[in-house]
Amino acid sequence: MTGGLLSGKVALVTGASSGIGAAAARVFAREGAAVVLMARRRDRLAAMADELREGGARAAYTVGDVSLAAEAAEAVAFTLSEFGRLDAAFNNAGVGGDRTPLHLMPEDAYDTVMDTNVRGVFNCLRHQIAAMLEHGGGAIVNNSSVGGLVAIPAAATYIASKHAVVGLTRAAADEYAKQGIRVNAVAPGTTRSEITADWFARNPGLEDMVNSMTPQGRVAEPEEIAAAAAWLLSDRCPFLTGTVLPVDGGFVNQ
Numbered sequence: 001m002t003g004g005l006l007s008g009k010v011a012l013v014t015g016a017s018s019g020i021g022a023a024a025a026r027v028f029a030r031e032g033a034a035v036v037l038m039a040r041r042r043d044r045l046a047a048m049a050d051e052l053r054e055g056g057a058r059a060a061y062t063v064g065d066v067s068l069a070a071e072a073a074e075a076v077a078f079t080l081s082e083f084g085r086l087d088a089a090f091n092n093a094g095v096g097g098d099r100t101p102l103h104l105m106p107e108d109a110y111d112t113v114m115d116t117n118v119r120g121v122f123n124c125l126r127h128q129i130a131a132m133l134e135h136g137g138g139a140i141v142n143n144s145s146v147g148g149l150v151a152i153p154a155a156a157t158y159i160a161s162k163h164a165v166v167g168l169t170r171a172a173a174d175e176y177a178k179q180g181i182r183v184n185a186v187a188p189g190t191t192r193s194e195i196t197a198d199w200f201a202r203n204p205g206l207e208d209m210v211n212s213m214t215p216q217g218r219v220a221e222p223e224e225i226a227a228a229a230a231w232l233l234s235d236r237c238p239f240l241t242g243t244v245l246p247v248d249g250g251f252v253n254q
Contacts, residue, residue, distance in 0.1 A: 005234040007032030010083040012075060014066050014124060015093030017044035019193035020143065023222035024090050027230050029057035033088065036079045037061040058083070066093045066120030076127040085135040088233040089128045091121050092143040094161075096195060102156040110157050117161035118168070125172055129181060137180025141229045142169050144185045146248050162187075166244050173242030182241040184232045189248030191220040215250030 011028045015021035017039035029035050029052045037045050037059065045061035052059035062078040064071035079086050097113040098105075121142050132138035147155065148162030166185060173183040190196060190210050196219065200207040211217050228247045231237065246252050 004032030009087040011088040012036045017041040020222045021092040024226040027226040034058035038075045067115040069123045072123035073127045086131045099154045113157040118164045139182045139233045142185040185244045187246045188225045
């Protein structure tokens with residue numbers, strides 16, 4: 001489409017096969033971007049790319065794991081080969097980890113969460129920034145969490161990883177501001193997805209408890225997070241970099 005927030009831009013979305021990532025792919029395409037999808041599930045990526053093309057968007061996909069530096073690099077290289085440049089990137093891929101008290105967490109729980117949530121963002125930033133430097137700048141949004149701003153019980157590795165995403169965001173924003181690259185983060189509250197649906201189903205009463213802790217009294221829809229990311233990636237906020245935007249119904253404002 002013409003006249004959208006991302007009209008004429010090329011955007012890469014990681015973790016694009018479900019949840020916030022899939023919503024971002026749809027929102028970015030609707031806002032005029034050519035979209036490259038990256039995730040580990042080929043069947044879902046293929047279906048999403050077909051859906052976007054049927055809606056008139058330019059879309060392509062590449063299968064990969066952001067925790068592996070070579071595959072993060074390949075996603076950027078693929079984007080450049082398909083569309084010639086990279087203007088915007090949404091580093092959304094992440095895992096939640098198990099809800100377990102810190103002293104009971106197995107050692108490998110740390111590695112699993114940190115490899116995807118922190119190393120994955122680090123890998124993506126390195127290669128995305130290099131591409132943007134070659135093509136005159138761009139904008140990046142990392143997906144953190146309200147858990148990157150406050151503590152949540154029995155989730156120490158997740159909290160640590162999302163605080164690290166905030167740190168990477170601020171460091172990159174400071175380092176590349178003069179070179180035309182903006183780096184921001186969104187910090188979603190609890191968001192409706194396959195993971196949260198399963199979480200709520202296995203824990204009766206949990207959704208009501210989460211809603212009661214949120215001033216707006218509900219969880220977010222993935223499209224609401226995607227819309228915030230689209231705005232941060234757009235030219236509507238050219239003087240905004242290094243910020244972490246809570247999209248949480250007022251949770252961290254309490």
